[in-house]
Amino acid sequence: MNFPQSAKLARITPPMFPGGRLGGQETHHHHGNNNFLSSYTATDHMTKQGHTHQDMLTNGVNMSNFPAGMLGLPPGVIVMAMGSHNGVNIPDSSHFQMATNHNQMLSDCHHANQTTSSPCPSTSPGMTSGGQGSGASKRKRKRCGVCAPCRRLINCGVCSACRNRKTGHQICKFRKCDELKKKAGSVQLEFFVVVHSPQTIAWYFFHCNSYSKLDTAVRLTRI
DNA sequence: AGCCACGTACAG
DNA sequence: CTGTACGTGGCT
Numbered sequence: 001m002n003f004p005q006s007a008k009l010a011r012i013t014p015p016m017f018p019g020g021r022l023g024g025q026e027t028h029h030h031h032g033n034n035n036f037l038s039s040y041t042a043t044d045h046m047t048k049q050g051h052t053h054q055d056m057l058t059n060g061v062n063m064s065n066f067p068a069g070m071l072g073l074p075p076g077v078i079v080m081a082m083g084s085h086n087g088v089n090i091p092d093s094s095h096f097q098m099a100t101n102h103n104q105m106l107s108d109c110h111h112a113n114q115t116t117s118s119p120c121p122s123t124s125p126g127m128t129s130g131g132q133g134s135g136a137s138k139r140k141r142k143r144c145g146v147c148a149p150c151r152r153l154i155n156c157g158v159c160s161a162c163r164n165r166k167t168g169h170q171i172c173k174f175r176k177c178d179e180l181k182k183k184a185g186s187v188q189l190e191f192f193v194v195v196h197s198p199q200t201i202a203w204y205f206f207h208c209n210s211y212s213k214l215d216t217a218v219r220l221t222r223i
Numbered sequence: 224a225g226c227c228a229c230g231t232a233c234a235g
Numbered sequence: 236c237t238g239t240a241c242g243t244g245g246c247t
Contacts, residue, residue: 033228034231084238139232140231140232140233140240140241140242141241141242142233142240142241143240143241144235160225161228161240164226164227164228165239165240167227167228167229168227168228168240169228169230169231169239169240169241170227170239170240170241171239171241180240180241182237198224202234
C-alpha cells in the first residue's frame with residue numbers, strides 16, 4: 001500500500017488519562033481502552049440508582065450519589081467532576097467535589113498552574129483557566145486518543161485537510177477525532193474516582209462523552 | 224454539509 | 236520559534 005510522500009507517521013499520543021500526572025504511582029498503567037468492569041453500563045447505574053439524564057442535566061452532577069456509590073468504592077473515596085461546556089448546567093464550582101469521610105480539603109484543579117499530583121486531564125473541555133471567568137473558554141479540546149481515527153497513524157494524504165494542510169491547518173479527515181467532530185450540543189463530563197485505602201491507591205477514570213450516549217457508551221477505565 | 228482560510232492554543 | 240491542529244466564520 002503506497003502512501004503519498006506527504007503522509008507521515010502520526011505521533012502516538014497516549015490517551016489523556018490523569019495517571020500521567022501521578023508521580024510514582026502510575027505503576028499499573030495500561031494503554032488503550034481495555035476497559036475494566038466492562039459489563040457495567042450507565043443504564044445499569046441509571047436504573048439502579050434511579051437517576052435519569054434529565055435529573056443530571058437539571059441538577060448538575062450530584063457527586064454524592066453517583067460514581068462512588070455505583071462503583072461500590074470503599075470509604076475515603078475522592079470524586080471529582082470535570083466540568084463541561086456547551087451551556088450544560090455544571091458550574092465551575094463543581095469541577096472538584098469530594099465524597100470522602102475524611103473531611104479533607106483538596107485544592108482546586110487548575111490546568112494552568114497545577115503542580116503535582118492533582119489528576120487533571122488535558123481533555124477537560126471548556127475549562128476556564130483558573131476556574132473562573134464567565135466568557136466562553138478558548139481552551140482547545142484535545143483528541144480522545146482512543147477512537148478509531150485517533151488510533152490511525154497515517155495521514156491519507158489526499159483528503160482536503162491533507163491537501164490543504166499549509167493553509168487549512170487541519171488534521172487528516174480520517175484522523176479527526178470522533179469526539180472533536182461532535183461538538184455542537186454535545187455534553188462532555190469526566191469523573192475521576194480516586195480510591196484511597198490503607199494499602200493501595202487506585203485511580204479510576206470515568207469518562208462519558210455525552211449524556212445522550214450514557215446508555216450505550218460509557219467507558220469505565222482503570223488506569 | 225463540506226471545503227477553505229485564518230487565528231491561535233499548545234507542545235516541543 | 237516552529238509545527239500541529241482546534242475553533243470559527245465565510246463561501247458554495
